Amino acid sequence: MVKQGEEYREYHSPHSGIFLKKERVLYRHKSPYQEIEIFENGFFGRVLTLDGLVMTTERDEFIYHEMLVHPAMISHPSPRRILIVGGGDGGTAREVLRYPVEEVHMVEIDRMVIEASRRYLPTISSALNDERLHIHVEDATEWIKGHEGEFDVVVVDSTDPIGPAEGLIGQDFFRNVFRSLRDGGIMVIQSESPYYHLDTIETIALRLSRIFPILHMYTAPIPTYPGGFWAFSLATRGLEIRERQKIPAGLRYFNRSIYRGAFALPQFLKEKVEGLVRDPF
């Protein structure tokens, strides 16, 4: 079952994509939700794929996880109770736990992603045993309904919004995220590639802007994601964002300049979300 020496290919369009040599396949399993694979690549290190799409690699995961977490965390006046939706590999929890938070709840639907990451991606999953982290293996679209007014920051670290994660960009889910936030709360959600999924980005922005009074969008370059370029949406219950927390030491992508600069959107993206999102700076 575990074949060696294959090549991993990911089509980003029917005509193009990336290839990664599989130096060694470490894990391959079909969970009730998706096909999970972890393999070793000579450049990117260990690579986690779900249903044949790269989710994270040891070499470039810091960009995605830092950029998903830190803009929201440093913008909040007092981020104490945090919810992570998805994020089974643990990278998002690791970044959140760099702050003096009280409680982090992670709601991941697929137990096997957590288990495989614990075993084969130690540098990414390192924080999964932190005593402040509470892991719930459940469907976040249901779980969140029982948690109103509880969180300072909600981080949606989902797979692409097809298959198991489709509900995580739904209007109902966004409304429940809004309700789950305390006053002044912030939500952030990974929002796909401006070069490949511009319509999905527009859909996310449209739906969020109907519910949240303030919506921002920012980007980061991520080599193993389609187009090497990724969008993130950050919405607040009215809070004007600015730097309110000390930036944790040891980060490799995020810093004060990036915090401000990342919200500058390329013209084609800006035009697509015109009137829905605004530049905070």
Added chain:
Amino acid sequence: MVKQGEEYREYHSPHSGIFLKKERVLYRHKSPYQEIEIFENGFFGRVLTLDGLVMTTERDEFIYHEMLVHPAMISHPSPRRILIVGGGDGGTAREVLRYPVEEVHMVEIDRMVIEASRRYLPTISSALNDERLHIHVEDATEWIKGHEGEFDVVVVDSTDPIGPAEGLIGQDFFRNVFRSLRDGGIMVIQSESPYYHLDTIETIALRLSRIFPILHMYTAPIPTYPGGFWAFSLATRGLEIRERQKIPAGLRYFNRSIYRGAFALPQFLKEKVEGLVRDPF
């Protein structure tokens, strides 16, 4: 000689890279300097490769060409005489010629790149017949020696600094670029991928910082370049940069927010060029 239905593969490391289906090969020729190929891809449109590396594609060329040209052009008080080094496909000239410039000199070593682009990349090479453009098919490292104090902006649009373009990141060449500028002049040079060529970026920054009193660096996400992420170095003869020209209409990547935001460097890159470059904003 012109085969159909092949796959184009570009290794970005020995273990990874991109693939593009060649729907149709339009041109393939070995010039005295390099292997030139233009093929059609269903997603990226026509693709120009030199020695097996993607130089430009119809779909994403706007990002590279806009970001190479506009930050320097809008920062200059009066950009009238411009030098382009390389840039045989014409995309850089097209962006420069959006301004009311008087004279643009393009010094490209390989006549065949110009001819192939004229014939097969019409949207990119459209400005090559502009009467303000003077094309010199020569080695820029030699040509520039006879042109002191002539240019307001010098744009170095080179291939990777191996093979024919190696001299274009040399200390002598940089010194001659400095001399070719008028007072207040600006030079900009494409500077490779922060994810793949961090040492080359450091070398370029070290060499430029020895000659130019002010050096900045900025980035842009470019899907078909290694890592999907590219650096640019912008150096001045002492001019403090700020927005001085009206941004041309019709751009698809560059805008006022990007002008400021693009100079925000990721922490790992900032640390690599610490003390050599500074954020202008």
